Structure formats: structure tokens, C-alpha cells
Amino acid sequence: MPVRSTRAPWTCAQCLLKQKARRALLRRSISTSAAPPLPPASGAAHLTTRRLISLHGPDSPKFLQGLITNNVLTPPARQGSFYAAFLTGQGRVVVDVFVYPTQGSRWHGQAYGDGEPGYLVEVDANELEVLAKHIKKHKLRSKFKMRVLEEGEMGLWSSWREEGRWTAHPSQDSNQSISEEGYLSATDARAPGMGTRLLLPSSSQSGSGLPAELELEEAPLSAYTIRRYLRGVPEGQREFAREESLPMNFNVDLMGGIDFKKGCYTGQELTVRTHHTGVVRRRVLPVVLQSRGEEGGADLVYDSSAAELIDSVLGHEGAGLGEGEIRRDDQRKRPTGKLIARTGNVGLGLCRLEQMSDLSISGEGSSFGPEDRFMVQAKEGDGAVAVKAFVPDWIRGRLRGPKVQKRVEM
Amino acid sequence: MNITITPRAAHRLQTISETDSNPELALRVSVESGGCHGFQYLMSLINAKDIDPAEDTVFENEEVARKTGDYKAKIVMDEPSLELLKGSSIDYTMELIGSQFKVTGIPGAKSSCGCGTSFDIA
Structure with missing residues (x-):
């Protein structure tokens, strides 16, 4: 009786794929870590992929208004944090950011102790230098000071709770930038269920990093990323390549990051034209x-x-x-x-x-x-x-x- | 460092100076960030008395534009604006949609927007 070869010549591609997968799985279980776990229903993740730049001074609102896609000066001057993007003159995304007005917050009082307007701009950590350069280039004689926050000076966290599945689209006046606990915060209104972003001063980050009063478990960064992917929310320049991506291809408009009525800002020409006449x-x-x-x-x-x-x-x-x-x-x-x-x-x-x-x-x-x-x-x-x-x-x-x-x- | 003042612009400034009977008249050009392409220029008429010698540079036309008077066109720019606009020329354009002073031929400008007041530096 002839011995059958161990490998049948007619193995279909599907099965080969599965075999390969199984083998790889075995390999992986020895060599590398397993795939990230399922995100918890409630939790908070430390967003180490993001950094902060502080702008402080009388001209800071006007300066930001001229460079970002969202409206800083919605009368009365905007108090709430919001999502926006910096664009090039040709309408391509430089960076996607969250802007936190700091005036009136505990942090602002400690850092500056005055009544001048100030903002924290949250940006992809790898693009920190790019944004700092972009701001310096456009500063000219504007009266404000720019400062890059040290890593760890302020921790950025994304928190979500099971009962908060449907984050309302924040109306522009109700969205205060200061949370109930007194932290600088932003409702992440890019998509429902994205939760809240919190800026925790280093002093309040004890051993585990999270203040106990929030009653949240720390989740890995992968949990935040997976939740983001499931909702179709891109973030950072690994996902939307700098100076190549058009904001609307990346849903910046749908995520509430563009005010189409605010007036001139860098990159407005193409953006507004696409919105009104394009597809x-x-x-x-x-x-x-x-x-x-x-x-x-x-x-x-x-x-x-x-x-x-x-x-x-x-x-x-x-x-x-x-x-x-x-x-x-x-x-x-x-x-x-x-x-x-x-x-x-x-x-x-x-x-x-x-x-x-x-x-x-x-x-x-x-x-x-x-x-x-x-x-x-x-x-x-x-x-x-x-x-x-x-x-x-x-x-x-x-x-x-x-x-x-x-x-x-x- | 040179700024060109076109004859049309010089004429216009002289006319304004004469109608306002202000021999000290000057045109201030300053650049700010913003506008569709990153930077935009703003213009205003000022008095030569308001010039801050520490910051501003005054450009004066070499000759009188029209022989009926003795006013020489003056352009004032501050330091950062001059940095961006040096080598350009100040023109006065007369078009159907309106007449205006314009900065043209900015050497560093990579692109500019439809209205022309906003530009981008390479």
C-alpha cells in the first residue's frame, strides 16, 4: 500500500492560510505578546501618543482663529474645549488637535495667575516639533507666549463609561472645558461614545496614574485605539499623513472640527469650496x-x-x-x-x-x-x-x- | 533692502496727501498670520509722526510722482513684516471690482489665494 504524502497536493488556499495562521499562532505564543485584550466597558487610558503646547497671551485667541478650522471666537469667546485641525495653505492637514481653553482653570491660575486668555493644544506626540515650528513661523508680532509642556507635566487621559454610550453633540456654549472634578477636560464629540478627555496635572496622578475620585479602572492605550477604530475615528499623523491628507476625507467635518462659516483661516479656500460645490x-x-x-x-x-x-x-x-x-x-x-x-x-x-x-x-x-x-x-x-x-x-x-x-x- | 513703489501707487499717495493736506502721510504695510494661505497683509494710512524708529523702516520714493507738489510717497514696515515682504513692490490697482493698494511680486511667496491678500512663504 503506497504511503500518502503528508501534504496533499490539492490543499486549497484557504486551508493553507489557516495552517499558516495556526503555525504563526504557535510561534507567537512563545515569542511575542498576544493580541490586545477587549476594551473594558468603562475605563480610562493614558494617551501617551499625544503631547501639549500652551499658548498664553492677549493675542492667542485671534492667532488660533487665523490658523485652525474651528471657531475660537464664537461669540461670546468660546469656553469649551473643541476638536480642530491646522491646515496648510493648500488645505491639507498639518495636524489634528484638541484645543482646551484654560482661562479660569486651576492649572491656568497656577501657571500664569492672570486674566489673559490661554489655550492648551493637544497634538500627536511625533508632530510636536512640527506644530511648534508652524506656530513660531506664523507668530510674527502676535502677543502671546508659546511653551511646549514637558512630558509628564500634565497627563492626558481618555475616559469612557458604559452608561455614556451616547455622548451628545456638545452645543458650543454648554461644553465647559473644566470637568466636575475641576480638571481641564473635553467631551470627545468626534463620534458617539468616545467619552471624555481629561488633563490631569502630574500631582494628581498617584501610583496607578488615575485619581481615585474618578472611580475608573486604567485601561491600556490599545483599548482607546480599538474603541476609536470601531467608531471610525482617525487620529494622529500615522493615520492621516501630514500635508497630504484632506480634512474631509478623514471625517474632520463630520467630527465637528470645521466651522464653515467662521471666515478666513489657513487652508479655508479649498475646504469651503469642496464643502459647497464638491463631492x-x-x-x-x-x-x-x-x-x-x-x-x-x-x-x-x-x-x-x-x-x-x-x-x-x-x-x-x-x-x-x-x-x-x-x-x-x-x-x-x-x-x-x-x-x-x-x-x-x-x-x-x-x-x-x-x-x-x-x-x-x-x-x-x-x-x-x-x-x-x-x-x-x-x-x-x-x-x-x-x-x-x-x-x-x-x-x-x-x-x-x-x-x-x-x-x-x- | 528694497521695496519698489510703482508710479501709480506714488501718484495715488500724493493725491491722498494733497486732498488731506497732510504732507506727513505714509502707508503702513504689516503682515499677520491668518488668511487662507497662512499670512496676510494689512494696510493703513498713518502719520509719519506715529512711526516707531526702533521697529519701523521707512521707504521713501526717490522722486516726486507729480511735479505739482513736493510730496514723496512713504511706505512704513515693521521688522517682521519687512522680513517677509522685502523685494516686493507696492502697487495701486484699478480694477472693475475696486481700486486698491496691493503688494505684488513677494519673492518668498509660494502661493496666494484668490483675493491676493493672503500668501504662503516657502
């Missing part, structure tokens, strides 16, 4: 990655076991950045988007909306059907995984329908 065809959407062929009833959930499988094909997240092109999974494999970030099996895709979702953006309408399949190829090797984009309700709700071209009859 935003590509936007960031949350995506789920799976083995190819299994993508029937995928849900938008993070699954750490699935995460390991995806890591085994695409490599560990962060290993290869600019994660790769999303293509239609058919003969022609035409690109329909880009995977811009990923943790395990969830991530963010910059997607052509009318090809990868049922959203109708232009007069042509969506070509998407439930049988359409998309995939992303590994940087190395011939592995590939299926990609499925989701349209969160908040994006669906904040998008405008396609513009109808009205013809004037003469």
Missing part, C-alpha cells in the same frame, strides 16, 4: 478583517483570537505602516481604498464610499452590492485577507445626501 468621495470608515471566504455575516467587533489570525497573515500591526491598498476581490483587483490603520482584526480604511458602502454621495449613486468582496494583500508573501467596511450610524446621520443639480429654465 467627498472617499472617507475613513471602520473595517473588519477576516479570512477570505468567511466574510458572510461579519460584525463590527474586535476579537482578539481573530486578531491573531490576521496578524499572522499581515504581520503585527505597526510592523508595516501605510498598511496597504484595499482592492476589489475579483479578477481585476482594482483598488477601492486604503487600509490606514489596524489593530488585530479591526482598523480604519480610507474607502471609496460608492464602491465599498451603500452610501450615495454623487448623482451616480452607489454601485455596492452585498455580494461585493474586498481584500488587502500582505506586504510580504502572497497572503491576503478580506476587508469589510461599515458605515457607523453617526457618519450616516451626519452626511448630506447627493446634491441635485438644478437646471434653470430660461
Whole structure:
């Protein structure tokens, strides 16, 4: 009786993929740490990926007003913290920021002890120098002082609570920048359920880092990142490349970061024109990655076991950045988007909306059907995984329908 | 450091000086951040008395624009503005949408916006 070869010649690609995944899983359990755990229902994460710059002086509101996409001077002068972006003259994103007005806060009193307006600008830690240079370049004779806060001078935390699933879109006057506990804070209104950002002075950060009165467990940074990806919220210049990305492709408008009526600011020309006369065809959407062929009833959930499988094909997240092109999974494999970030099996895709979702953006309408399949190829090797984009309700709700071209009859 | 004052701008300044009967008239050009392209210039008419010699540089036209008077056009710029605008010229444009003083030919400008008052330095 002939001995059958141990490896059947007809093993299909799917099974090979699974074999490979299993082997990689074994390897990983020895060598590297496992995929990040599921984010807790309530918790707080220390955002070590972000740093702070302080602007303080009489001209600081006017100066910021001329450079950022959101309105600093909404009469009466804005008290609440808000989300915004710095743009280049050509309308590309330099950095995405949160701005915390500090006037009236305990921190402001200790640091400056005067009635002059002041702001803390929260920025991607890797782009700290870029923003500092950008501010210096535009300062000229404006009367304010800029100071980069030392790492650890103030801790930035994102906190979320189970009962706070539906963060209301903050109205501009109610959103105070000082929390009930007296900390500088911001309602993270980019998407529902993003929670609250808190700036904790180093003195209040005891051993675990979190003041006990908040009654929150510390969660790893990955928990914040996964929650962000599940909601389709991009952040930082690893996700939206500096001086390349257009704000509306990255949902800055839908996340409440652009005031279209505020008047001149750097980069306004293109932004406003696109808003009023253009069509935003590509936007960031949350995506789920799976083995190819299994993508029937995928849900938008993070699954750490699935995460390991995806890591085994695409490599560990962060290993290869600019994660790769999303293509239609058919003969022609035409690109329909880009995977811009990923943790395990969830991530963010910059997607052509009318090809990868049922959203109708232009007069042509969506070509998407439930049988359409998309995939992303590994940087190395011939592995590939299926990609499925989701349209969160908040994006669906904040998008405008396609513009109808009205013809004037003469 | 040179700033060019075009004859049209000199004429206009002389006319204003004569109608206001103010021989001390000067045009201040200053740059601020903001505007669609990062920087924008602002202009105002001032009195030569208000110039701060520590900060400001005065440019005076070399000749009288119109022989009927003896006013020489003056442009005032402060230090940081001059840094950005040196080598440019001050013009007075007459267009259908309105006549205005304009800064043209800013050597460092990479791009400027539709209205022309905002520019970007490379």
C-alpha cells in the first residue's frame, strides 16, 4: 500500500492560510505578546501618543482663529474645549488637535495667575516639533507666549463609561472645558461614545496614574485605539499623513472640527469650496478583517483570537505602516481604498464610499452590492485577507445626501 | 533692502496727501498670520509722526510722482513684516471690482489665494 504524502497536493488556499495562521499562532505564543485584550466597558487610558503646547497671551485667541478650522471666537469667546485641525495653505492637514481653553482653570491660575486668555493644544506626540515650528513661523508680532509642556507635566487621559454610550453633540456654549472634578477636560464629540478627555496635572496622578475620585479602572492605550477604530475615528499623523491628507476625507467635518462659516483661516479656500460645490468621495470608515471566504455575516467587533489570525497573515500591526491598498476581490483587483490603520482584526480604511458602502454621495449613486468582496494583500508573501467596511450610524446621520443639480429654465 | 513703489501707487499717495493736506502721510504695510494661505497683509494710512524708529523702516520714493507738489510717497514696515515682504513692490490697482493698494511680486511667496491678500512663504 503506497504511503500518502503528508501534504496533499490539492490543499486549497484557504486551508493553507489557516495552517499558516495556526503555525504563526504557535510561534507567537512563545515569542511575542498576544493580541490586545477587549476594551473594558468603562475605563480610562493614558494617551501617551499625544503631547501639549500652551499658548498664553492677549493675542492667542485671534492667532488660533487665523490658523485652525474651528471657531475660537464664537461669540461670546468660546469656553469649551473643541476638536480642530491646522491646515496648510493648500488645505491639507498639518495636524489634528484638541484645543482646551484654560482661562479660569486651576492649572491656568497656577501657571500664569492672570486674566489673559490661554489655550492648551493637544497634538500627536511625533508632530510636536512640527506644530511648534508652524506656530513660531506664523507668530510674527502676535502677543502671546508659546511653551511646549514637558512630558509628564500634565497627563492626558481618555475616559469612557458604559452608561455614556451616547455622548451628545456638545452645543458650543454648554461644553465647559473644566470637568466636575475641576480638571481641564473635553467631551470627545468626534463620534458617539468616545467619552471624555481629561488633563490631569502630574500631582494628581498617584501610583496607578488615575485619581481615585474618578472611580475608573486604567485601561491600556490599545483599548482607546480599538474603541476609536470601531467608531471610525482617525487620529494622529500615522493615520492621516501630514500635508497630504484632506480634512474631509478623514471625517474632520463630520467630527465637528470645521466651522464653515467662521471666515478666513489657513487652508479655508479649498475646504469651503469642496464643502459647497464638491463631492467627498472617499472617507475613513471602520473595517473588519477576516479570512477570505468567511466574510458572510461579519460584525463590527474586535476579537482578539481573530486578531491573531490576521496578524499572522499581515504581520503585527505597526510592523508595516501605510498598511496597504484595499482592492476589489475579483479578477481585476482594482483598488477601492486604503487600509490606514489596524489593530488585530479591526482598523480604519480610507474607502471609496460608492464602491465599498451603500452610501450615495454623487448623482451616480452607489454601485455596492452585498455580494461585493474586498481584500488587502500582505506586504510580504502572497497572503491576503478580506476587508469589510461599515458605515457607523453617526457618519450616516451626519452626511448630506447627493446634491441635485438644478437646471434653470430660461 | 528694497521695496519698489510703482508710479501709480506714488501718484495715488500724493493725491491722498494733497486732498488731506497732510504732507506727513505714509502707508503702513504689516503682515499677520491668518488668511487662507497662512499670512496676510494689512494696510493703513498713518502719520509719519506715529512711526516707531526702533521697529519701523521707512521707504521713501526717490522722486516726486507729480511735479505739482513736493510730496514723496512713504511706505512704513515693521521688522517682521519687512522680513517677509522685502523685494516686493507696492502697487495701486484699478480694477472693475475696486481700486486698491496691493503688494505684488513677494519673492518668498509660494502661493496666494484668490483675493491676493493672503500668501504662503516657502
